[in-house]
Amino acid sequence: MELSRERLLDTYRTMRTIRSFEQTLNELSQAGRVPGFLHLYAGEEAVAAGVCATLGADDYVTSTHRGHGHSIAKGVDLNAMMAEIFGKRSGVCKGKGGSMHIADLGKGMLGANGIVGGGIPLAIGAALSAKVRKTGSVAVAFFGDGATNQGAFHESVNIASILKLPVVFVIENNGYGEATPVAYHVNIPDLAARAVSYGIPGVVVEGMDFFDVFDKARAAVERARRGEGPTLMECKTYRYFGHYVGDPLTYRTKEEGEKVRATRDPLDAFEKRVVSSGKVTTSELRAADDQVARAIAEAVKFAEASPAPELADLLTDVYVQYSA
Amino acid sequence: MATRKCAFVQAINEALFQAMERDPNVIVLGEDVAGGAGQKEDAWGGVMGATKGLIGRFGAQRVIDTPISETGLVGMAVGAATTGLRPVAELMFMDFIGVCLDQLLNQAAKLRYMFGGKAKVPLVVRTMIGAGLRAAAQHSQTLYPMTTAIPGLKTVVPSNPYDAKGLLLAAIADDDPVIFCEPKSLYTMTGEVPEEFYTVPLGKAAVARAGGSVTIVACGKMVETSLAAAKSLAAEGIDAEIIDLRSLSPLDEDSVLASLGKTGYLVVVDEAPPRCGIAADISALAADKGFDLLRGPIRRVTSPHAPVPFSPVLEDAYIPTPARVVEAVHSALES
Ligand SMILES: Cc1ncc(C[n+]2csc(CCOP(=O)(O)OP(=O)(O)O)c2C)c(N)n1
Ligand SMILES: [Mg+2]
Numbered sequence: 001m002e003l004s005r006e007r008l009l010d011t012y013r014t015m016r017t018i019r020s021f022e023q024t025l026n027e028l029s030q031a032g033r034v035p036g037f038l039h040l041y042a043g044e045e046a047v048a049a050g051v052c053a054t055l056g057a058d059d060y061v062t063s064t065h066r067g068h069g070h071s072i073a074k075g076v077d078l079n080a081m082m083a084e085i086f087g088k089r090s091g092v093c094k095g096k097g098g099s100m101h102i103a104d105l106g107k108g109m110l111g112a113n114g115i116v117g118g119g120i121p122l123a124i125g126a127a128l129s130a131k132v133r134k135t136g137s138v139a140v141a142f143f144g145d146g147a148t149n150q151g152a153f154h155e156s157v158n159i160a161s162i163l164k165l166p167v168v169f170v171i172e173n174n175g176y177g178e179a180t181p182v183a184y185h186v187n188i189p190d191l192a193a194r195a196v197s198y199g200i201p202g203v204v205v206e207g208m209d210f211f212d213v214f215d216k217a218r219a220a221v222e223r224a225r226r227g228e229g230p231t232l233m234e235c236k237t238y239r240y241f242g243h244y245v246g247d248p249l250t251y252r253t254k255e256e257g258e259k260v261r262a263t264r265d266p267l268d269a270f271e272k273r274v275v276s277s278g279k280v281t282t283s284e285l286r287a288a289d290d291q292v293a294r295a296i297a298e299a300v301k302f303a304e305a306s307p308a309p310e311l312a313d314l315l316t317d318v319y320v321q322y323s324a
Numbered sequence: 325m326a327t328r329k330c331a332f333v334q335a336i337n338e339a340l341f342q343a344m345e346r347d348p349n350v351i352v353l354g355e356d357v358a359g360g361a362g363q364k365e366d367a368w369g370g371v372m373g374a375t376k377g378l379i380g381r382f383g384a385q386r387v388i389d390t391p392i393s394e395t396g397l398v399g400m401a402v403g404a405a406t407t408g409l410r411p412v413a414e415l416m417f418m419d420f421i422g423v424c425l426d427q428l429l430n431q432a433a434k435l436r437y438m439f440g441g442k443a444k445v446p447l448v449v450r451t452m453i454g455a456g457l458r459a460a461a462q463h464s465q466t467l468y469p470m471t472t473a474i475p476g477l478k479t480v481v482p483s484n485p486y487d488a489k490g491l492l493l494a495a496i497a498d499d500d501p502v503i504f505c506e507p508k509s510l511y512t513m514t515g516e517v518p519e520e521f522y523t524v525p526l527g528k529a530a531v532a533r534a535g536g537s538v539t540i541v542a543c544g545k546m547v548e549t550s551l552a553a554a555k556s557l558a559a560e561g562i563d564a565e566i567i568d569l570r571s572l573s574p575l576d577e578d579s580v581l582a583s584l585g586k587t588g589y590l591v592v593v594d595e596a597p598p599r600c601g602i603a604a605d606i607s608a609l610a611a612d613k614g615f616d617l618l619r620g621p622i623r624r625v626t627s628p629h630a631p632v633p634f635s636p637v638l639e640d641a642y643i644p645t646p647a648r649v650v651e652a653v654h655s656a657l658e659s
Contacts (some may be wrong), residue, residue, distance in 0.1 A: 026382045035636050036458035087458075087635035098634030114462030115420065116392045147389035150423070168437035177392050179359030179368045185391040251360035263528045308637040322598055 001211075001277045006272050009054055011210060012285055015267055016044040016292045017078070022241070022300040024084065024296050025068075029245040034302075035087055038099050041069035043208075043228070043240035045264035047172050048073035050213025051140055051233075054221045060108045060139040065100050066172075066239070067112025070142050076104045082299035088306035091139030095309045096317070108137075116177075117150030119143060120169070124160045127167035127224075138166045138224045148175020148191050157232065160196040163231035168220040171232070172207065174239040179251040192234035200230050207235030208264040211273065240291045325517035333511040335485040336374045336450070339492040340412065342521045344382050346405040347410060351498060352378055353388040353397055354414025354450075361389070371416060372511055374450070394424035398449065402432045402501070405447035410496055415451040418467045418505060432501040433476030447501040448492070453481070454545050454595055455632045455643050456509040464632035464639075466544075466596040471503040472572040473600070478526060479501040479572040481548035485515040487570055490524030498526060507595075527574035531583070535563035538589040538653050541580055541606050544567040546593040546644060553649035562653060572602060580606060588619030591652045593644055598626040612654045621653040621659050 003011070022042040028034045040046065044066075052073035071081055076092060084091030085099045092104050104109035110126060113119040121142030130137035146172060147153055160167050165314040171191050175182055187247070195202025203220070206212040213235060219230035238260045242249045274280040287293065315321050330338070343350045355541050358379035360367025366387075369376025379387040390397040394415060401413035415421060421428070428449070435443040455464040472479045478500055482488040488506070495502040532547050542550045547568045554564040566581050569576065584590055590610050594603035603624040610622055625644045632637055 014332070033584070036460065036634065037463075052589075087634075087637070091635075095635035096461075096633045096638065100460055101634070114460065115423070117423070118462075146392040149393045149396075151393070151395050152423075177355075178371070179356045180389055181361050184361035184389065309633075309635045311637070313635075313643050314633060314638045314641050315628060315630055321628065322629050 001061045001274070001279060005279050007129050008280050008294070009284060009288060010241070011049055012270060012274070012280070013288050013292060014049045014073050015210070015270065016289055017258070017295065018042070018045045018048065018072050019267060020292050021068055021072060021078070024300065026043050026241060026245055028300070034085060036098050038245045039066040039243065040241040040245065041066050043260070043266070044069060044172055044174060044237045046056065046210040046213050046270070047170065047207045047235045047237055050210045051142070051170055051217040053214055054218040055138065055140065058108060058135065058137045060110055062110045062123040062124065062126070062136060062139070062141045063112045064119060064143055064147070065112060065114055066144070067102055068099070071102050071104065071109055071112070074109045076109055077103065078295055078299040079302040080240055082303040086303040086306070087308065088303055090302070090306040090312070094313060095215060096313070117143065117147040117152035120147065120152050120156040124156045124167050127160065127165035130166055136225060138221050140168045140170055142170045142172060144177060145171060145173040145175070145191060146180070146185065148194060149185060150176070157198045157200070157230065160230040161200045164222040164227060165225065167230045168217065169230060169232045171234040172237055173234050174237050176239070176243070176251070178243045181251070190234060192232055195232035200232060202232045202290045203234065205233050205235040207237030208266045210266060210270050239295040318322055325520050325522070325645065327518045329514050330485050330517040331511065332485045332488050333372055333374050335489040335517050336506065337376060338517070339489040340375060340378060341381065343493055343496040344378065344386065344410070346521065346590060349408060349631060350410045350412065351386045351388065351404070352399060352412045352414070353390055355390055355392055355397070355416055357414055358384070358387055358389050371412065372508070376413065376454060384388065389460070394420050395427060398424040399427035399431065399548070401447050401449070405445045405501070406435060406443055410446045412448045412450060412496060413419065414476045415449050417453040417463050418453045419462050419465050420515070421467060421470070422449070427625055428477065428503070429474055433474050434495070436500065437476060444499045446485070446499045447503045449501070450496045450502050450504045450506060452508040453505045454507040454509055455639055458634065458636060460634040461631040466627070468503070468505045468572055469596050469601045471604070472535065472605070473508045476501070478574065479505065480526060481505045481544040481572060482570065483510070483544050483568050485513060485517045487518055487524050487530070490522050490568060491522060491526065493544060494523035494526050497523065502526070505544065509545055513548070524570070527571045527576055529570055529576035530568045530572050530581035532566040532568040533564065535565035536587055537563040537566060537578070538591060538656060539565050539583040539587045540591045540593060540649065540653070541567045542593040543572065544595065545597050548595050549644055550649055552646035553653070556646065556650055557653055562657070564653065568607070577609055577613065581617065584610055584614045584617045588617060589656045591623045591625065591649065591656050593625045595627055595644060595647055597629045599629060601626060606644065620656050623656040625649050625652045
């Protein structure tokens with residue numbers, strides 16, 4: 001394990017923050033305290049944390065409707081995220097976007113996305129921009145198994161492969177697109193195999209294992225930075241909650257979820273590994289838990305206390321207005 | 325006919341059952357229209373339950389869960405329609421039309437004409453429209469002006485459960501491609517719906533409320549908004565007539581002009597933004613073919629020229645309200 005104690009603790013805090021953020025939102029949403037629809041990332045923490053741990057502040061990510069984890073891992077401010085989800089003016093997008101559109105361009109977070117597959121072309125655009133401007137930045141597109149059935153995915157991977165763009169395509173294969181299992185919606189066992197059609201590396205990753213994600217993402221990001229072109233990573237993972245908060249989960253068994261939690265939980269696995277390595281102690285991790293819990297409670301407090309947008313905000317950020 | 329109270333979404337569901345019952349060439353396809361891998365029973369039956377029970381009754385041959393591939397699924401429906409089926413494709417949210425627009429704009433809409441009348445495309449695309457559910461900019465748009473503007477496509481927007489069922493059955497029976505827009509905020513609205521099969525003709529507006537003081541033209545969710553406005557207008561002695569367009573294309577110009585002939589004043593209410601929308605279109609109709617009938621300026625009530633905001637306070641200010649309709653009527657009558 002080459003990562004330093006500090007980096008391991010940072011990583012743990014990132015994953016714990018994602019987990020707690022989502023658990024908290026699940027409760028708040030069910031209690032009717034958060035407006036709109038929420039797609040929670042719990043269970044998939046190792047993917048966002050593992051990939052983003054290989055990125056610098058100047059690298060880009062594009063995200064999905066299930067975007068909280070990517071935002072947190074890319075360093076978006078928790079208070080501003082929470083306020084956005086509450087629709088408040090202090091939100092990272094002034095309350096205009098909500099959960100499905102969190103973006104922080106200064107952090108290289110180019111946006112969650114309400115359109116399945118919609119972020120993938122944007123990622124190759126960011127990669128093109130980095131290449132032409134010679135900034136050395138890399139772009140990562142996060143998207144689900146379901147999104148690999150969109151033309152936007154295939155077109156983007158192909159373009160990136162012929163132009164050798166500095167981009168990494170990260171499939172978060174959580175087993176389902178909404179209520180539809182992967183085994184139904186594609187005809188191959190490993191989505192990574194789709195890379196073959198584009199002549200780029202395709203890598204299967206145990207997405208519940210931070211270290212596997214980290215190692216393989218690092219190789220892909222380095223390859224991209226060297227100008228050798230894109231990689232397709234398929235991270236096998238699992239979403240703990242439903243597709244959205246309120247999903248009756250009628251398409252999978254309770255046992256299936258319980259088994260994953262008991263045997264593959266990314267936080268448990270990480271803890272076991274780092275504690276047994278002797279680099280981090282259990283009490284340090286529990287202290288991190290407390291720290292995270294406080295930060296999230298603070299974010300909720302901040303969001304709830306923040307004022308709503310002003311009515312004039314309705315008409316800002318559009319280039320032209322027509323009087324009523 | 326035996327009627328009973330029924331929710332909008334159930335009326336849609338019942339229309340699908342009855343159309344599939346009557347014609348083995350009617351199929352339903354879309355993302356999670358069954359859910360759970362197209363087995364014998366559905367897991368979801370559509371994200372809002374509109375297609376619930378269909379797979380259990382008609383099987384996975386005719387009720388097809390598709391991957392998340394709007395170009396493929398809508399295009400497949402166009403091809404199937406051209407070769408003998410009557411597909412009802414579900415484009416979950418109309419916002420997603422961007423993904424599959426070519427198949428509608430350049431294929432479905434053009435085949436009959438381009439091929440000299442030889443092709444028939446009896447396709448229905450069911451799709452949800454409208455704001456109000458805190459679903460933000462990519463899940464809340466009212467995009468029917470776009471499809472209305474395309475020659476070769478029909479566009480229908482029901483405003484109540486009765487019309488939802490009758491218009492959907494008419495759309496499925498129609499030999500041209502129909503974009504069937506379902507205002508998602510009306511799904512829970514209940515109303516009297518006959519149990520039997522019936523159709524509501526495409527291209528015929530309805531008088532949702534008869535009156536003599538002013539004509540309010542609306543469609544979809546805005547009919548409800550206009551009815552609420554009419555109620556408060558009635559309290560001050562203004563007797564509004566509300567024309568529910570129901571079909572945007574073909575458009576029932578005669579009903580609009582007839583009402584205008586009666587009242588002389590026109591207010592158009594549209595949930596879409598103001599440019600190139602239905603309010604603009606109906607205003608142009610009145611100015612063009614009804615100029616002599618007008619006794620005052622036309623007033624439009626629309627959403628602003630902006631994407632739909634997420635924040636509840638902003639979204640509530642975005643969607644036209646009864647108060648804004650009342651204000652527009654006052655303005656029309658006072659000028
Ligand atoms: C173009 C488009 N089609 C359909 C949807 C509706 N939708 C939202 S999320 C989703 C499932 C996405 O599945 P996947 O890509 O596997 O991501 P996951 O939700 O599993 O993270 C669907 C169908 C959408 N938002 N955009
Ligand atoms: Mg998925």
